[in-house]
Amino acid sequence: MSNILTIAKRELRGYFASPIAYVVIVVFLLLSGICTFKFGRLFSNGQADLYWFFFWHPFLYLLLCPALSMRMWSDERRMGTMELLLTMPITPWQAIIGKFLATWLIVGISLLLTFPIWITINYLGNADNGVIVASYIGSFLMAGLYVAVGAMTSAITRNQVVSFVVSLVILLLLVMCGWPTVTDLFVSWAPPPLLDAIAGCSIWTHFESIQKGVLDSRDILYFVSVMAFCLFTTSTIIRAHRAG
Amino acid sequence: MIQVRDLKKNFGPKTAVNGITFTVERGEVLGFLGPNGAGKSTTMRMITGFIPPSEGAISIGGHDIVENPLPAKRLIGYLPENAPSYSDMSVSGFLHFTAELRGLRGDAKKKAVHRAVEMCFLENVLHQSVETLSKGYRHRTCFAQSIIHDPEVLVLDEPTDGLDPNQKHEVRTLIRQMGEKKAIIFSTHILEEVEAVCSRAVIIDRGRIVANGTPRDLKMRSEQAGAVTIGLVDGNGEDVAAKVRQVAGVERVTVLGERPLRVRAFPKKNSGSDDIARALAELAKKEGWPLQELHVEEGRLDEVFRSITLPDTKKEESK
Numbered sequence: 001m002s003n004i005l006t007i008a009k010r011e012l013r014g015y016f017a018s019p020i021a022y023v024v025i026v027v028f029l030l031l032s033g034i035c036t037f038k039f040g041r042l043f044s045n046g047q048a049d050l051y052w053f054f055f056w057h058p059f060l061y062l063l064l065c066p067a068l069s070m071r072m073w074s075d076e077r078r079m080g081t082m083e084l085l086l087t088m089p090i091t092p093w094q095a096i097i098g099k100f101l102a103t104w105l106i107v108g109i110s111l112l113l114t115f116p117i118w119i120t121i122n123y124l125g126n127a128d129n130g131v132i133v134a135s136y137i138g139s140f141l142m143a144g145l146y147v148a149v150g151a152m153t154s155a156i157t158r159n160q161v162v163s164f165v166v167s168l169v170i171l172l173l174l175v176m177c178g179w180p181t182v183t184d185l186f187v188s189w190a191p192p193p194l195l196d197a198i199a200g201c202s203i204w205t206h207f208e209s210i211q212k213g214v215l216d217s218r219d220i221l222y223f224v225s226v227m228a229f230c231l232f233t234t235s236t237i238i239r240a241h242r243a244g
Numbered sequence: 245m246i247q248v249r250d251l252k253k254n255f256g257p258k259t260a261v262n263g264i265t266f267t268v269e270r271g272e273v274l275g276f277l278g279p280n281g282a283g284k285s286t287t288m289r290m291i292t293g294f295i296p297p298s299e300g301a302i303s304i305g306g307h308d309i310v311e312n313p314l315p316a317k318r319l320i321g322y323l324p325e326n327a328p329s330y331s332d333m334s335v336s337g338f339l340h341f342t343a344e345l346r347g348l349r350g351d352a353k354k355k356a357v358h359r360a361v362e363m364c365f366l367e368n369v370l371h372q373s374v375e376t377l378s379k380g381y382r383h384r385t386c387f388a389q390s391i392i393h394d395p396e397v398l399v400l401d402e403p404t405d406g407l408d409p410n411q412k413h414e415v416r417t418l419i420r421q422m423g424e425k426k427a428i429i430f431s432t433h434i435l436e437e438v439e440a441v442c443s444r445a446v447i448i449d450r451g452r453i454v455a456n457g458t459p460r461d462l463k464m465r466s467e468q469a470g471a472v473t474i475g476l477v478d479g480n481g482e483d484v485a486a487k488v489r490q491v492a493g494v495e496r497v498t499v500l501g502e503r504p505l506r507v508r509a510f511p512k513k514n515s516g517s518d519d520i521a522r523a524l525a526e527l528a529k530k531e532g533w534p535l536q537e538l539h540v541e542e543g544r545l546d547e548v549f550r551s552i553t554l555p556d557t558k559k560e561e562s563k
Contacts, residue, residue, distance in 0.1 A: 006344040010330070017332040017373075080328035084389070087292040087324075088345040089317040242295045244255045 003090045007098030012105065015068070021106050024064050028110040031060050036117060048125025053117055054135045054211050058175050058203055061107070061146045062168060068106055069150025070163040072099050073238070077158040086242070096234055100151050107143040111136065131213035138210030141223040142203060146171055148230035155237040171203070178202025245270050245319075245397050245427035246291065251300035253286050253451075260286045262451035263300075270396070273423035275442035275459075276431035279553050283451040284431040285325050288401050291429070292322045304397055318347075321395035323403055327386035331375040335366055335385050338374060339392060346393040360388040363418065379406045387415070391422070398422065400430035404437060416441050435545040449553040462548050468508075469543030470517040474524050476505045477534040487531065491523045504536055 015021035035056040076082035085095055121127045146167075153167035154160075176182050178199050186195055199205055206219040246268040253261040261283040268274045276284050289295045291302055293309045293316065302309045307316035329338055339360060343353045361367060364384040369377055374385060383406055390398060403419065404412045419428060420441050432438065438445050439459045447455040447462070455462055463469055476484065481499045485507055489497045493515030500506040509524065511517055517540045528535045 003345060006341065010333070010341050013337065014330065014332045079331065080324060080326055081330055083289070083294050083324045084322070084328055084342075084386075087294050087317060087320070087322045088342070089314050089347070090345060091314070244253070244295060 003094040004098040004101070007085075007090075007095055008102040008105070011072075011099050011102035015102070015106055020068065020071075024068055024106065025110045025113065028060060028064055028107075029113055032056060032114055033117070035060070048121055048127045050117065050121055050127070050132050050135060051211065053114070054139055054207075057139045057142065058207060061143055062171055062175065064110075065107060065143060065146035066150050066153075066164045066167040066171070069103050069147050069167065070154055070160045072103060072151050073155040073234070074158050074160050074163045075154075077241075082238075086238075092235055092238055096151070096231055096238070100147060100231060103147045103151070104144050107147065108140055111140055111143065128213065131211075134213045134215050135211050137215060138207055138219070141210075141220065142207050145203065145223050145226050145230075148227040148234075149174075152230040152234045152237070155234045155241070174201065174203045176202075176204070178204035178208075245305055246429065247301075247303045248287075248291065249301045251287065251290060251302065252298045253283070253290060253295070254298045259451055261290070261297075264448070264451070264453055266446060266453065266456065268397075268427045268429055270427050271424060272444060273419060273428045273430070273442045275438040275445040276429060276448065277433075277435070277438060277445055277549065278431075278448035282448045282553070284448055285401055287448070288322075288399050288429065288431065289324075292320055292399050293317055294324075318393075319395055320397045320399060321390035321393065323387050323390040323398075323400045325401040326405075327383040329374050329382060329386050329389070332373070334371050334373055335361075335377070335381075336370045338385060339388055342389045343392050348393065356392050356394070359394075360392045363391065364388040365414070380408060380411050383407060384411070384415075396426055398426055398428040398430075400428065402432060403430055404432065404434065412437075435549060439545060447549065447552055454552050455548070459545065460542075463543035463545055465551075466541075466543030466545075466547045467551070468541045468547065471508050471510045471541045472517055472520045472524060473500070473506060473508045473537065473539055473541060474528065474535070475507075475537035476528075477536050478503065479505045479533060481505055481507070484533070487527060488524065491520060491527065493520050493523075506537075508541070 032053060036050075036053040039052070039056070073082070076085060086092060118132060121132075122129070149170055150163070150167045153170065154163040156166065157163050179202075183195060183199055186198060190198075206222045209216060210219050248267070249265050251261055251264040252259070264283075264287060266274070276287070278284050286295070290297045291304070291309065293313050296310055304316040305319045307319070309316045330341075333341065336357070339357045340353065343356050346356075348356050361370060364387055366381070366384060366388055369381050374382060377385065387400075387403060390400065400419070404415050407415060416437060419430065422428065423441070423443070430441075442459055444457065445455075445459050445462055446453055455465070474488065481502055484505060485497045485499050488494060488507055488509050491509065493511050494509045495512040497507060497509050500508055509520055511520055521538060521540055525538060527533075528538070
């Protein structure tokens, strides 16, 4: 446990020593503000909810999470520090979890810093804070999934750009496969169970149901199990890379 | 402390390490020699647990590095090739981080960092970012990391690579001092380093150990070892060579150069170099030669290294 903490602390310090963390946080706040007020028409639609604030999160994360996570392991490989880290008396799991948690926390911090929007909406009208809390939790869980996918792709390559692009594509597919425009492509020929399975894999469908204010265990299970799968794959990739 | 048995490593169809066996005890400094790509770094990576061996076993202080990695890794300090470190950290931050990973906390951590900083002369750059450091300082920062927990086993992959002559000297002194109480393996390309620091040397070529012994033993394998060289301020090469050839026990004689005239006498098998040296001294006195030097060749490590590790085809060519 303390090893995980040590690694997470180092990773956080690394994010804040470079402009990455600041850039990601500022861009997230700016974009979520623009999306909520400009495209979501928060003031004119007459509803005291944050639906249009959370609506954009799958897309904002699509850009920002891979930008955060792309260097997580690729940099370790490129700089050779992986050799240093993995010959320390720690298990690879502690390193994987520590790095993952630190990156997830950065997204968490950005999310927390959006609190003025919450205050605004409560000031303007009678907001359903239960729904908002559920959405925040859902958004945070979703961010964890994005970061876990990024961890996995950064372990594959020593090139950050490759890592960024690959995780972006994977995440885009995971978002899109729940959209009607995409599922319509399958409707004519795929059997309904397969259709459900494809749609069930989608980040979109799971996040949408949380956004309605219902923290369903199935949705939580979805996010957590994808995270676990990605981190497990990360450890497999790292082990395979070491074995040569 | 370090036991390596029948170590093998394949990368796909390529065999990088092919059956290496050796042990290093406490108080020994083992020099790892070999041409580029001989398998030195791969062997060290396996010893430190970074990559698993394809076959064979490694035990550090009785702990198998594959079966029981954590206790084994605790005993090891490792300086990887090219001395990597986190470039976004300060020297102090980096050393505190590694000390924490080594399980040091509070006062013990502070003391350990302080000690390592002192030993590696890092006081001046303690709060500088690793990114801004020169190569020598970066190297020493990573070296400091490897000794921060005062490990019983040290594995150093080219510890003097990229250092200036003064720094090289410092690092060698450090290794020699620490070698009195620890088991140390270090790899190098620099043969004089082996003579200066190692108590034993291993030469690796194409994944196999081709020689194993003290630097002195290895030098004895040299063709020149045991030959007696006599140098005169002035003289006729052929005359001197003819007279030297008649000394008892001399097999053959070569003239190395004129002015100063240097002649080397190679002894027959089973005849002592010391006797020849004595006889040559007497000869020089009798003949009234202006003697400048007279010594028994110790043999040269680079010659041994070349003769052992040169591929067979090249050996023929050079003949």
